[in-house]
Amino acid sequence: MPVKTTFNFDQMLSSAKEAYGEEMMAMADDGLEFAFTYTDNVAPSTTAGRFVEKYPDRCFNFGIAEPNQVGASAGLALSGITVFAQVFGPFLSLRAADQIHTDIAYNDVNVRLIGTHAGVTAGGGPTHNCIADLALYRAIPNLTVVIPADADQCKKVMRQSMSRKGPMVIRIDRGGSPNVYADTNYNFSIGKAIETIPGNDVTIISSGSSVYWSMMGVKLLKEKHGINARLIDMHTIKPLDTDMIAKCAKETGNIVTVEEASINGGLGSAVAEYLCEHGFGGKFLRIGLPDEFAVLGDPDEVYKYYGMDPESIAEKTAILLKTL
Amino acid sequence: MYNYNIDMGLVKKLEEKSIKIRKDLLNFIYRIGMGHLGGELSIVDIVVALYHHYMNYDPKNPKWEERDRLILSKGHCSETLYTIFSDLGMYTMDYMVEHFETLGTAKFGMHSNRKYVDAIEVSAGSLGHGLPIAVGLALGARMQKKNWRTFVITGDGELNEGTNWEAFMAAAHYKLGNLVAIIDKNSLQMTGFTKDVMTIDPLDEKLKAFGWEPVVIDGNDMYSVCEALQNLPPADPFVRRKPIAIIANTTKGKGVDFMENVATWHGGGIAKEQLDTALASVEKNRRVR
Numbered sequence A: 001m002p003v004k005t006t007f008n009f010d011q012m013l014s015s016a017k018e019a020y021g022e023e024m025m026a027m028a029d030d031g032l033e034f035a036f037t038y039t040d041n042v043a044p045s046t047t048a049g050r051f052v053e054k055y056p057d058r059c060f061n062f063g064i065a066e067p068n069q070v071g072a073s074a075g076l077a078l079s080g081i082t083v084f085a086q087v088f089g090p091f092l093s094l095r096a097a098d099q100i101h102t103d104i105a106y107n108d109v110n111v112r113l114i115g116t117h118a119g120v121t122a123g124g125g126p127t128h129n130c131i132a133d134l135a136l137y138r139a140i141p142n143l144t145v146v147i148p149a150d151a152d153q154c155k156k157v158m159r160q161s162m163s164r165k166g167p168m169v170i171r172i173d174r175g176g177s178p179n180v181y182a183d184t185n186y187n188f189s190i191g192k193a194i195e196t197i198p199g200n201d202v203t204i205i206s207s208g209s210s211v212y213w214s215m216m217g218v219k220l221l222k223e224k225h226g227i228n229a230r231l232i233d234m235h236t237i238k239p240l241d242t243d244m245i246a247k248c249a250k251e252t253g254n255i256v257t258v259e260e261a262s263i264n265g266g267l268g269s270a271v272a273e274y275l276c277e278h279g280f281g282g283k284f285l286r287i288g289l290p291d292e293f294a295v296l297g298d299p300d301e302v303y304k305y306y307g308m309d310p311e312s313i314a315e316k317t318a319i320l321l322k323t324l
Numbered sequence B: 001m002y003n004y005n006i007d008m009g010l011v012k013k014l015e016e017k018s019i020k021i022r023k024d025l026l027n028f029i030y031r032i033g034m035g036h037l038g039g040e041l042s043i044v045d046i047v048v049a050l051y052h053h054y055m056n057y058d059p060k061n062p063k064w065e066e067r068d069r070l071i072l073s074k075g076h077c078s079e080t081l082y083t084i085f086s087d088l089g090m091y092t093m094d095y096m097v098e099h100f101e102t103l104g105t106a107k108f109g110m111h112s113n114r115k116y117v118d119a120i121e122v123s124a125g126s127l128g129h130g131l132p133i134a135v136g137l138a139l140g141a142r143m144q145k146k147n148w149r150t151f152v153i154t155g156d157g158e159l160n161e162g163t164n165w166e167a168f169m170a171a172a173h174y175k176l177g178n179l180v181a182i183i184d185k186n187s188l189q190m191t192g193f194t195k196d197v198m199t200i201d202p203l204d205e206k207l208k209a210f211g212w213e214p215v216v217i218d219g220n221d222m223y224s225v226c227e228a229l230q231n232l233p234p235a236d237p238f239v240r241r242k243p244i245a246i247i248a249n250t251t252k253g254k255g256v257d258f259m260e261n262v263a264t265w266h267g268g269g270i271a272k273e274q275l276d277t278a279l280a281s282v283e284k285n286r287r288v289r
Helices: A016-029 A047-054 A066-078 A089-095 A097-106 A133-138 A151-161 A210-225 A242-252 A267-277 A299-305 A310-320 B008-032 B037-042 B044-054 B075-087 B093-098 B130-143 B162-173 B203-209 B222-230 B272-284
Strands: A013-015 A035-038 A059-061 A083-088 A111-116 A144-146 A168-171 A176-178 A194-197 A202-206 A229-233 A236-238 A254-262 A284-289 B069-072 B150-155 B179-185 B213-218 B244-249
Touching (some): A013 A016, A016 A083, A035 A047, A047 A059, A066 A083, A066 A089, A066 A097, A066 B162, A083 A089, A089 A097, A089 A133, A097 A111, A097 A133, A133 A236, A133 A254, A151 A168, A194 A210, A202 A242, A202 A267, A202 A310, A210 A229, A242 A267, A254 A310, A267 A284, A284 A310, A299 A310, B008 B037, B008 B093, B037 B075, B044 B075, B044 B222, B069 B075, B069 B130, B203 B244, B213 B222
Parallel strands (some): A035 A083, A083 A111, A202 A229, A202 A254, A254 A284, B150 B179, B179 B244, B213 B244
Antiparallel strands (some): A013 A176
16 A cells, blocks of 8 residues: 655655664663764764763764774674664765675674765765765675665664664665655565555656655656656665565556666666566666766756756656657 | 793693694695695694683683684684684584585685684684774673673784774774784785785884784794783773784794795695695694793
């Protein structure tokens, strides 16, 4: 059953980056045992900063040294503690890639790597863009990769991760993102995609903050083109919910993927691999960041430039379906 | 240095054990056809002293929660650990030979894997990973109020990797008195002497500057090894002090004349004639007080 969504951008803005701190506080207050490691970018004014103040004995700052932080997080987990490790996304994925692979995944430890500033949300140009991470994470065994669609879902992922074994990446944006789900009381399960909006003409599969843009795109598709698009929140890209992909391919024929990551190796690639290997013959389109170092600009400008904003999603989908 | 009396009976016993382990190791490498004998022989005395006396460890229960943890960061030298595990009765040599890098039952790898071997604390292979993980383990002990100690053995060539220096910084910052780094300073790495490949000296001064307490020993002299390990501060995680770095000056290929200080013995197998010569050499170089 589709769940209730919201289109009220202005009033529903909240931040997964704040939410993870809030949820850590709530979980610790509830008596759950875990450690928190971080680098030199957790400001005291954030909820994570306040968590550090309240629970100093379980928090460890590693300065500007992501590989050491990730390696030490593996050590903490090997001593028997679940660890949340907050790392600046681009530096987590690229600088600490070896540590994610070898220390975390190979040792198969209970570390939840919270990679912040996903996609181009950091601003500041290609050194601070986090776009190659999904291609990398998908190739690392043992790793579960979750991209919450909004702040509340981020909390759900964190809470649920406490009862899961093995390593996990939780990928979140820098700042405020609109809430996708108006009613947060929906069933959420890591690895099980959510049918967010019903529809039979085409399926848009998306994850993270692009679920909201896709949702707006679905609205435009209906209003401008009379297309009934189905929207899937594929919050877990590893392991991928292939049952859901198969169902949508069968029922709607055409598939579009939208993600805030490089077009090479991310969600779109994962979906394409599955569809090709299973004889899917419908139309297929990937929307994401192209194979180039992105142009400079505010995230909203960059999205528009690369055709990842709601209008572009609607237009590209309509072109795919040859109604435009 | 501290002034403790070292039990000479213990030193002799461990010296005898090291001779046996060197011979077992040579036989093991001969049988499996691949090893890193140079670096494996250089750490024998240290690892023997740790597993046979100084570590709080129960070979019958390698996952005992209160055990001291040892990370062999120079993971390519895991066969020394395996040989000691065998000597402690944990796995027979025949079993390890049979299951060495064998498809399907690859329990014992050239680079150790904790998934298959209970006695292995941390899967290793890529260099420069052990020390950061050890920092995490030591912090974990503190967070859980546990009195076990974390040991990590790194190579000196391995210290070329920058992550070690990030971890040296962090361990000193957190004053991890329950962490001991042992640097197997055999002065050789794969392609030559460390001084020619990438200068590491003055190592003791560098570690001192990084907030550690370096203790320089002869890592192939059992008395010297025992003295350093016996004088370690308490493993109480709340004793905040400088972490200890035991800089163990060792000889790559120690005990086998034709291997000593020869860079090419970094990796490879050993032929039957070489094995016989090597075993005779270990016996000839026997030094028990």
